[in-house]
Amino acid sequence: MNGYQKISAVLGFLLLLLTVGAVIRQSHQPEIVEIIPTLTGRPELCLTCHQGIEEISASHPQEAFGCVLCHGGDGLALDADLAHATMRGGSVPGTTGNPSDLAVVKESCGGSACHSGAAEDGSDHIHRVLTSVQATYAGAIAQVNYAFGQQPDPAARWGVFAVQDDNITTETGVPYLEKFSPGPDAPEAIHAFSQDCQLCHITAVPLDQPYFFRATGCAACHTIYENDGLYRGGDPTIPRDEPGHAGSHQLTTAIPYYQCNHCHNRGNYSLRQMTFLERDDLPGPHNLTAQEQRALDYYQPIAQFTLCEWELDCVDCHTNGEVMGDGDIHSSQGEIQYIQCQTCHGTLTEMPLLKTIADAEDPAIVSANLNPNYSVAVGDTVIATTRDETFGWVKWDGKRLLETGKVDGRLYEVPLVIDSACRQQPDQQESRYCHECHAYEREGN
Template identity: 50%
Template sequence: MRRTITLASGFLFLVLLIVGWQQSLRPEPHPLTPQLTGQVEYCLTCHADLPEISPSHPVETFGCVRCHGGERLALDADLAHSTMRGGANPSDLSVVEQSCGGSKCHSGDEAAARDHIQRVRTSVQATYTGAITNIRYTFGAQPDLSPIMGIHAVDDEKTATGIAALSAFDPSMETNPALEQFAQNCLTCHLYAEPREGDAYTRFTGCAACHTPTRDFPSSSGEKKAKTVHTLTTEIAYTQCNACHNRGNYDLRTMTFVPREDVPTDRIHNYYQPIAQFTQCEWTLDCIDCHTREEAMGDGDIHGSQADMQYVQCKTCHGTITELPKTKTLTDPDDIAFRMALLNPVIDLKLGDTIIVTEQGEPLWNTRMLPDGNFELFGKATGQRFLFRPVMGTSCEQKPDEQASRYCHECHAVER
């Protein structure tokens, strides 16, 4: 009996050694108490090597849980991640209000242009209402082209466009089979949707669709910048826009997507599909160098289609033969142009600088008028400096009422 007890004691001792060994394997908890939440979180125990998401969201201030959710105390991956908002992507539009919202964050004051979430929700990139309206009208599901449906129901009581609300497009309520086809094959190009399968289409949903690069991109340092998943940036290269745009076409007869077939290797061939016509600035610049925040992210009103939303034209920067582009001299240090330039410092804007403003008053903060009356523009993604001059005073023969790009392309299109 004594021998058995000795053996059993030895066994218990062995088990205790295993207990000690197992406890020694546990990672040293890495606490962080972000200033915004004041609640300790231990995510960095495992995620210490994750790069900071952006200079605007320092981890000491925000931590992880404020945006991502999750169990801040759990050191078990399954439990810690079980309550994360939107999985790996808290900016998914289904959870963005909890993740990125808040009056001091991105659902703030409209006047200060801090109402990003409300603007994005009502933007055509989120509602996709133009496509839905056109297809429903084409197949007789609605009598005219008035926008009545979007991907999700949205409303805007203070609308300036006359569209106060959109109801949710529900394919199961449609009788025409073409509309079901459309729903199955064509509803991947809006901010709520997961993209089509394939490297070329890779992007996240919600804010991250644009603000998190999913492919290597040309950067302001002149070198190629490698994508890092944990990134939010306003340095958005055309390559990111191309995850949706210029990737192919929809065939209305079969209601399917036809991917572009060329295999471009350089910028000029990659930028647009082979059939496209464009001028030099349309491929040397990035999309966001000309297209504004309100065009891309919405202006807070519900619009019927992309055509209603997109307003920047060649003349925005170049003027016409009778008019110079609209400009504005920066006299207010709180001008939004300075905030934009601070987020993506490709230009050293100073008080007293004169920048171009769009027809709707949005600042093209990456431009500046030079003393000789010409302009400079800095690529938001490339940092590259471009010089350009107004049309007025040149030999351009444009008609003042023909300002769509196709009229400019007649003379200025690039051959590739």
């Protein structure tokens, strides 16, 4: 073989390698999936990799919103690092891919046409959440500072972040909070509290372990995490055996009690030790039946509970305003929590407050449209609260008060105090009074 033939052979071999490489690359290249969301008019290729991911919610349809409008990122990049480099989210691990994290929520979820609307129609969601006790942790900070002589009364002065409210509408609202940052002369207990006891607000990254898994910001409540933290959806890029993921890529208002439990009732904080004392009686997430799991998971051994506390979910009683805030900055959750037993059960002499829906744009109908388990129509008569919020899932049919569970659609008849043997008084609205007669374990269960 002469020199020319050798060169030709080498070039031919190199060409063969290039051809084989191209074929291999082509065989590993995913099928390009392009969408053009109507709200942006710009093409996106995100579903090329995330084909099968769940639509986030019916009110955020994929064909209208796409991915980039909320998540940010480069919608045309097929390399994961390039596509995700500019995604919106928090700045610490566990929050970086979450556009509802409170550090970025105004940018991703805000706007007057979305969640930064007017207080009058209840669409000022972001302001309400940012000023809520769940976000600021102002109540706990105030109580601990007061207990250790760092402030003269329990009124809120500090939050986990600074926030201001220029439109106070309640007697207990305060105008602003400064960022809580204990000075060098603060007692050791205050520094320990600042360091160890601030996992219980929706800007904090939770413990990375069973029962505690959740997101931050809006998704802390509206995106469901199972107790084991495993993903059960259709996105092929999310490992099924890696804890720390939501059960699916979805927002919901059908929020089960165990989602609330990721923060509430996982244990207690010790003022003496200034540390979190985790419960030691929690079973593995898969070891019990649903009822056994709930009894042990939700209720501490010393607790009593009534049948409604056992069968219903937290969202069946607590209102949007109580949980997300009313737009004012408060010094404690007690200042905004106003639902009582008589809200649904009435009193010895009066029926519960009722309201007949007359407007198709009534918030009761708007809220029902976001939940798959109940419906409200013009002409329906529903429970109303003293602050004119409505329980659209609790309806009066002319003879009975019927409640539809917001999580499972189960139907309950609500017993009324009037014309019953119950002796409940208007000033006896704490659950402890109900427990005197209606404690669940006293009924043989």
